Amino acid sequence: MTNAEDPLLLDIQLCFALYSASLQMTKLYKPLLNEISLTYPQYVTMLSLWETDGVTVGALGKRLFLDSGTLTPLLKRLEAASLVTRTRNAKDERQVMIRLTLKGRALKQKAACIPQQVGARGGLSISEFLTLRKTLKKLRAALAA
Structure with a gap:
């Protein structure tokens, strides 16, 4: 097998x-994130909350592809x-609601x-x-299925 035919070459791996x-x-x-005192996971969490505030931990985890742990x-x-802020949902205490503060x-x-x-x-x-971006979303969906 020639080097070009090797399926395990690092540079051809998606x-x-x-x-x-x-x-x-x-x-x-x-x-860039150091300037606003956030890590990347915190930044994407804030992006999601700036888009939709007042969500459950479960909904936020689903949106970010993160488990509760x-x-x-x-x-x-x-x-x-x-x-x-994190508060228990008054209608269902099993749920924790996440809301942005003024800060x-x-x-x-x-x-x-x-x-x-x-x-x-x-x-x-x-x-x-x-x-x-469209291709990566398609790939993510296919891998998640």
Whole structure:
């Protein structure tokens, strides 16, 4: 078998392309998120809450593809930073509701420039970006099925 025929070459693995791109994306976000005192998982949590405030932990976990074992400590840290509150649902005490605080809502303004800064470094046209995002969502859905 020639090197070109080897199915285990690292550079032809989709998983490695996704993994290494994700590492680079996280490195790009880190200094931007440090300015607003968030980690990347906290940032995507806040993005989701800025989109839809007042959700259950379960709904938030589903939206972010995170289990409660990962999400609960993250939410505790956001609560300690006074960005969110966690309260039991009065109608169903098994559910914990997550709501933004005034400080959490105000942070949205500080974060507003981050997507543009990241996009400027991405090296993709708008069309390429939209195609890539659509393809990755399709891949994610297929893998989850």
